[in-house]
Amino acid sequence: MQETLVAPECPECDAEVSLGTDARVSEIVECPECRLELEIESVEPPRLLLAPEVEEDWGE
């Protein structure tokens, strides 16, 4: 079973968004409730920002 960090809340709908242990700053995650893309601003403490709306694919 994968460990997870404390779940930060979606800034839009306050849903908890669980981050994996491999979560990194600047990573984009999707809110399970409102489907908004969120950028990880900080991992410790976990904090999310609304992701900027960009069409570009940054690759992995």
Ligand SMILES: [Zn+2]
């Ligand atoms: Zn949300």
